[in-house]
Amino acid sequence: MSERVREYISQEKVEARIQEIADRISAEYAGRQVHIIGILKGSVFFMCELAKRLTIPVTMDFMSCSSYGSGTVSKGVVKLSKDLDEPIEGKNVILVEDIIDSGNTLGYLLEQMTMRKPASLKLCTLLDKPSRRIRKDIKVDYTCFEIEDYFVVGYGLDYDQKYRNLPYVGIVEFD
Ligand code: IMP
Ligand code: MG
Numbered sequence: 001m002s003e004r005v006r007e008y009i010s011q012e013k014v015e016a017r018i019q020e021i022a023d024r025i026s027a028e029y030a031g032r033q034v035h036i037i038g039i040l041k042g043s044v045f046f047m048c049e050l051a052k053r054l055t056i057p058v059t060m061d062f063m064s065c066s067s068y069g070s071g072t073v074s075k076g077v078v079k080l081s082k083d084l085d086e087p088i089e090g091k092n093v094i095l096v097e098d099i100i101d102s103g104n105t106l107g108y109l110l111e112q113m114t115m116r117k118p119a120s121l122k123l124c125t126l127l128d129k130p131s132r133r134i135r136k137d138i139k140v141d142y143t144c145f146e147i148e149d150y151f152v153v154g155y156g157l158d159y160d161q162k163y164r165n166l167p168y169v170g171i172v173e174f175d
Contacts (some may be wrong), residue, residue: 001174001175002174002175003159003172003173003174003175004171004172004173005153005154005163005166005171005172005173006170006171006173006175007168007169007170008147008150008151008152008168008169008170008171009145009147009168009169010168011167011168012126014043014049014144014145014155014168014169015049017030017144018049018050018053018123018126018144019045019053021050021124021142021144022050022053022054022055022065023053023092024142025054025056025142026053026055026056027052027056027141029056029092030056031056031057032056032092032093033056033057033058033091033112033144034054034056034057034058034059034092034093034094035058035059035060035086035088035091035092035093035094035118036050036051036058036059036060036061036062036093036094036096036124037060037062037063037064037084037088037093037094037095037096037113038060038061038063038096039062039063039064039065039095039096039097039098039105039109040062040063040064041064041156041158041164042097042098042099042156042157042158043096043098043126043147043156043166044156045155045156045164046096046098046126046144046155046156047060047096050096054081056140059086059091061084061085061086061088061101062082062084062085063080063082063083063084063109064080064081064082065078065079065080065081065082065105065109066078066079066081066105078101078104078105078108078109078110079113080090080114080159085136087116088113088116088117089116089117089118090117090118090119091117091118091119092119092120092142093118093119093120093121093122093123094122094123094124094142095109095110095113095121095122095123096123096124096125097123097124097125097126098125098126098155098156098157099125099126099127099128099129099152099157100125100127100128100129100133100138100140101129101132101133102132102133102134103133103135103136103138104135106135106138107135107137107138110123110138122141122142123138123139123140123141123142123145124140124141124142124143125140125142125143126144126155126156126169127143127144127145127146127147127152127157127169128140128143128145128146128147129146129147129148129149130146131148131149132149141173145169149173150171151171151172152169152170152171152172153166153171153172154166154167154168154169154170155167155168155169157169159172
């Protein structure tokens with residue numbers, strides 16, 4: 001089976017929207033420091049573009065977990081493969097995700113993070129596929145784009161570890 005990628009959200013649109021979200025976060029956290037946590041590897045491109053545009057003091061950390069194998073269907077099993085380097089107790093934490101699909105990954109991460117007693121905990125995602133949500137209890141604070149149920153790549157998102165470096169969000173089409 002071979003695949004092609006069709007542009008879905010252009011680089012210009014993605015970056016304009018990231019600027020809007022960064023402005024909102026900077027305004028809402030004015031006078032405070034924010035600790036942004038990126039979920040590897042998908043959130044890295046989004047996290048950089050967001051962080052560059054924040055005007056408040058920022059610290060950063062990363063963690064890695066996965067709920068997907070090499071295919072396109074969530075297995076619902078979350079594995080934490082790299083924990084945070086720093087404690088988050090008392091910090092204003094924003095978890096940064098590439099995409100929220102079933103919500104299984106975030107459901108698990110939110111439970112882990114809440115136990116560590118941050119001062120506040122919010123969620124920020126580049127993409128959201130609300131129609132696929134299993135964890136309906138998850139509230140997303142900052143969403144760049146809500147999308148239909150397409151399998152998307154680019155801007156950090158992969159298919160079989162490929163296409164993360166595309167500067168736009170694309171849809172994978174299979175022949
Ligand atoms: P969830 O646990 O089902 O919400 O899945 C979240 C993770 O699955 C994301 O962080 C992505 O790594 C991956 N994922 C979900 N949908 C897509 C997609 O359309 N393209 C690429 N990766 C996806
Ligand atoms: Mg992934």
